[in-house]
Amino acid sequence: MITVQDLHKTFSLTKQQRKELHTDARTATAVANLSFTCKPGRIFSLLGPNGAGKTTTLRMLATLITPTSGQITINGINALEHPQEARKHIGFLTGSTGLYARLTPLEIIDYFADLYKVESKDKEARKKYLFDLLNMNDFLHQRIGKLSTGMKQKVSICRTMIHDPSVIIFDEPTSGLDVITAENIIQLIRSCKEQDKTVIFSSHIMSEVDLLCDDLAIVHKGALKYHDTMDSFRTNMGSNNLTEEFIRIVQSPTA
Amino acid sequence: MIYRIFRKELLDTLRDRRTLMTMVVIPILVFPITLNIFMEISSSFQESAGDKTMKIGIVGDNTRNYTKQLEAIPASVGPKTIEVFKDSLTLRKAIEKDQIQLGLIIPANEKQLVAQQQTIALNWLLDASEVGRSERAELYSSSLKANAEAKRLQALKLRPEQIRPVIINTINCASDKKMVGQLAGGFLPYIFIAFGFIGCMYPAIDLFTGEKERGTIETLLTVPVLRWKILFGKMMVVVSSGMLAASCALLGLFISIEFLDLADNQELLEVIHSILTPKFILSMLALLLPLVIFFAGLMIPIAIYAKSFKEAQSIITPLNIVVVLPAMVGFFPGITLDITTVFIPVVNVVLATKALIAGTLSLTYFLSVLGMMCTLATLAILVSQKQFGKETNLLL
Secondary structure (H helix, E strand, O other), X not given: OEEEEEEEEEEEOOHHHHHHHOOOOOEEEEEEEEEEEEOOOOEXXXXXXXXXXXXXXXXXXXXXXXXXXXEEEEOOEEOOOOHHHHHOOXXXXXXXXXXXXXXXXXXXXXXXXXXXXXOHHHHHHHHHHHHHHOOOHXXXXXXXXXXXXXXXXXXXHHHHHOOOOOEEEEEOOOOOOOHHHHHXXXXXXXHHHHOOOEEEEEEOOHHHHHHHOOEEEEEEOOEEEEEEEHHHHHHHOOOOOHHHHHHHHHHOOOO | OHXXXXXXXXXXXXXXXXXXXXXXXXXXXXXXXXXXXXXXXXXXXXXXXXXXXXXEEEEOOOHHHHHHHHHHOOHHHOOEEEEEOOOHHHHHHHHHOOXXXXXXXXXXXXXXXXHOOOOOOOEEEEOOOOOOHHHHHHHHXXXXXXXXXXXXXXHOOOOHHHHOOOOXXXXXXXXXXXXXXXXXXXXXXXXXXXXXXXXXXXXXXXXXXXXXXXXXXXXXXXXXXXXXXXXXXXXXXXXXXXXXXXXXXXXXXXXXXXXXXXXXXXXXXXXHHHHOOHHHHHHHHHHHHXXXXXXXXXXXXXXXXXXXXXXXXXXXXXXXXXHHHHHHHHHOOOOOOOOOHHHOOOHHHHHHHHHHHHOOOOHHXXXXXXXXXXXXXXXXXXXXXXXXXXXXXXOO
């Protein structure tokens, strides 16, 4: 379970950034007063155009960056006060996630299992389960640099799930992937839901959101524009299709 | 957990060919190759200069006498031919065109000077930029001088001791170890420092900027491990790489001396063996370790701040010059460890190592240098930690 209350994040702008953004302001607001809840066994989608603040929000949830103000709780743990404890419950995967090219999948999975302090017995069982599930056994000893994109994606998924997290955060997980590789991610998200895990994912692709999500939040310029269930979104939409409705909400001055 | 991170980063680093080259291969090979080339070229020059036939041109009074004297000098000194010139101008031109290699100018009144028992000034014309010519002229001069002196003493009916009442000798009280320490002592720390720095460079960039560029840092920061532990694990690899590169350079030097016979002087070899004791190596490493941590602490904040490998490299490479230049202080005689130099980073390690080789390093100075470098290393770690804690530095 993730609870977000009045989340706010501002960044200081460097001289160079001010020049690039054509502004005199010394700070930029990436996220403004965001509040929502992601429940276990449901898929929560954070939808918004590029630059809406999705990645910043998810990075704050993953405790990668600290909010300027607001509260985040992960499974009842205050993530700002106890980030180390919160991280034990979180699996984080992004579309731009890199892997160590000179290591093998087995070495990477062992490394992350150790960093998450997975017990030796559990580690072996978990590895076997994930390697079989993702059909990874044939390339476990090959260096990452020599693997295909699909194989790498499987390693990333395995790394995210090795400590059996109850909260999974996906930041545009299918970005840049072909349909077959993206399907692995979609299967993973569905499987997480079946296992009663809390799933939040960001996307700017409406069809992907429509396929997977139970609850929806639309953000634009850091602010929450819409927050409800997907069923409610479908029922109450004032446009012909989901994409048009999404654009309408984003462009409306008040939603 | 720090050790686990260290293990993984070390494995990753050792699999990087570029890093491995700068950390192990180049430091090991640089001495055997450069010293070998230097010795080969130097000895071949010396040999060819010694074997080369020198054409000697003579001009002035009594050339027949001098021709005879020169011809009497054994050919083992080097082959020669002698040609008499009419004037010094023609001789000079012949030397400039390298038709003649050595020119001997005898005073026009040589016979008269001999008769009057005056001093005879003989002048050699030569191109000193050519290897072996000055040395050959020196050899011929000493022979001509000895002949002239013997004749003069005979004419005066004197024994050599009668006109040489005193012979002054200089006796060097410094031990061979101290001499090697003073003459070559600056070289060893310079090499250690240069390779210590270069050894840190690529791992520092790869483990920090590289992680940012490849998008792996984001994943690493989501694990339940404190950031300072991640930093320390990585920093340990950077420091180990620097120490490994410096040690490999020493190993290369050792191989050159022991197995390639590049130092064929037995006495010198004994002195080198007496210097390279376990105590010396441990003291040297004790001085080097905080220095390498200091280097790592200088590079890591830059590597954390830089957005790309290229940017990090463009900032750290000039830093190399700033760091390595003070290390050259060891080459200058007269600069020693004192109350001022002990507080100058890099310079203090160079001078302490030089004194260590010479066997003159006091415990007080050793501890002062160590203390100074440990303080700087700690400061460098704190700066790195501060930079590593900044979220804007870590995420692109």
